[in-house]
Amino acid sequence: MRTRLDAFMDARRGPVRAVLARARARGELREEIDAELVADLLAGPVFTRVLVTGMPLEADLAARIVDAVLGGVLAHPLGSPEG
Numbered sequence: 001m002r003t004r005l006d007a008f009m010d011a012r013r014g015p016v017r018a019v020l021a022r023a024r025a026r027g028e029l030r031e032e033i034d035a036e037l038v039a040d041l042l043a044g045p046v047f048t049r050v051l052v053t054g055m056p057l058e059a060d061l062a063a064r065i066v067d068a069v070l071g072g073v074l075a076h077p078l079g080s081p082e083g
Helices: 002-025 035-053 061-073
Strands: none
16 A cells, blocks of 8 residues: 555645656756655645644635745745845
8 A cells, every 4th residue: 555655645745746856957946945845844734634623625725735835945935036
């Protein structure tokens, strides 16, 4: 089962890794960012709501999660002179 779960999750995380790699290559992300951790940070709140808290998945939840995570990983945070 672990092998199947790993394959399932890898197929879903692969596109996130690719987006992060492209952003890093363009200088949009700090070099030291751990892509696996960022993928966890993006997916974790959704899993928490679905499996733990039962809180609703509002229409803007994904955008709010991305904004919160990006604040910590962007090379030049939004609103900064360089951003």
